[in-house]
Amino acid sequence: DQQVKQNSPSLSVQEGRISILNCDYTNSMFDYFLWYKKYPAEGPTFLISISSIKDKNEDGRFTVFLNKSAKHLSLHIVPSQPGDSAVYFCAASRNYGQNFVFGPGTRLSVLP
Amino acid sequence: DAGVIQSPRHEVTEMGQEVTLRCKPISGHNSLFWYRQTMMRGLELLIYFNNNVPIDDSGMPEDRFSAKMPNASFSTLKIQPSEPRDSAVYFCASSPPGTGANVLTFGAGSRLTVL
Numbered sequence: 001d002q003q004v005k006q007n008s009p010s011l012s013v014q015e016g017r018i019s020i021l022n023c024d025y026t027n028s029m030f031d032y033f034l035w036y037k038k039y040p041a042e043g044p045t046f047l048i049s050i051s052s053i054k055d056k057n058e059d060g061r062f063t064v065f066l067n068k069s070a071k072h073l074s075l076h077i078v079p080s081q082p083g084d085s086a087v088y089f090c091a092a093s094r095n096y097g098q099n100f101v102f103g104p105g106t107r108l109s110v111l112p
Numbered sequence: 113d114a115g116v117i118q119s120p121r122h123e124v125t126e127m128g129q130e131v132t133l134r135c136k137p138i139s140g141h142n143s144l145f146w147y148r149q150t151m152m153r154g155l156e157l158l159i160y161f162n163n164n165v166p167i168d169d170s171g172m173p174e175d176r177f178s179a180k181m182p183n184a185s186f187s188t189l190k191i192q193p194s195e196p197r198d199s200a201v202y203f204c205a206s207s208p209p210g211t212g213a214n215v216l217t218f219g220a221g222s223r224l225t226v227l
Contacts (some may be wrong), residue, residue: 034215034216036218041118041220041221042220042221043203043205043218043219043220043221044155044203044216045218046215046216046217046219049215077165089154090131091216098143098145098160098162098207098216099157099160099167099168100157100216101157102147102154102155102156103154104153104154104155105154105155
């Protein structure tokens with residue numbers, strides 16, 4: 001009954017290539033989505049967000065795409081760098097609220 | 113700003129003991145959240161406070177868990193008695209007032225090991 005799913009526990013990508021991390025959600029009331037990055041022994045840090053009124057948000061090498069009809073969002077990292085190796089969490093909330101539901105995370109490894 | 117401060121960073125205790133985790137949110141943030149991270153379930157929300165008032169504690173696993181926020185700059189998460197299955201990393205996070213652009217700022221976490 002997970003409301004936010006990240007079906008790939010891990011992903012390996014070559015340096016310089018594109019990384020695509022996927023996230024699916026079940027609750028159609030979610031209207032605000034975040035991606036967090038987490039390094040070992042540190043707390044998650046905010047990466048990028050998107051609201052349901054948009055289908056794309058870009059910040060440097062990071063772009064988040066939202067497909068509301070499919071209840072799917074993805075994070076694209078181009079080009080991928082070894083420093084991007086981390087666990088990435090997708091999170092969603094309702095009514096632009098602060099009560100975020102997190103997915104289980106995807107571990108990204110960028111190989112030099 | 114020192115960010116969200118959690119203590120202790122590591123705690124090893126024996127089953128049956130009481131454990132208290134502490135959190136100091138960012139000054140000016142009015143919402144505080146306790147999350148638990150495990151390999152199996154990822155990041156789970158345990159409880160969150162708004163203006164020091166508990167708003168949603170539906171994620172608290174059972175009565176052994178309790179959380180308080182006596183003032184805007186301090187919160188505790190207590191487990192009594194602790195059990196081995198409580199072993200996890202517990203994160204505290206805070207967020208500022210307002211809507212639409214809220215993000216959570218996390219502390220570095222408290223790693224709890226219950227033997």
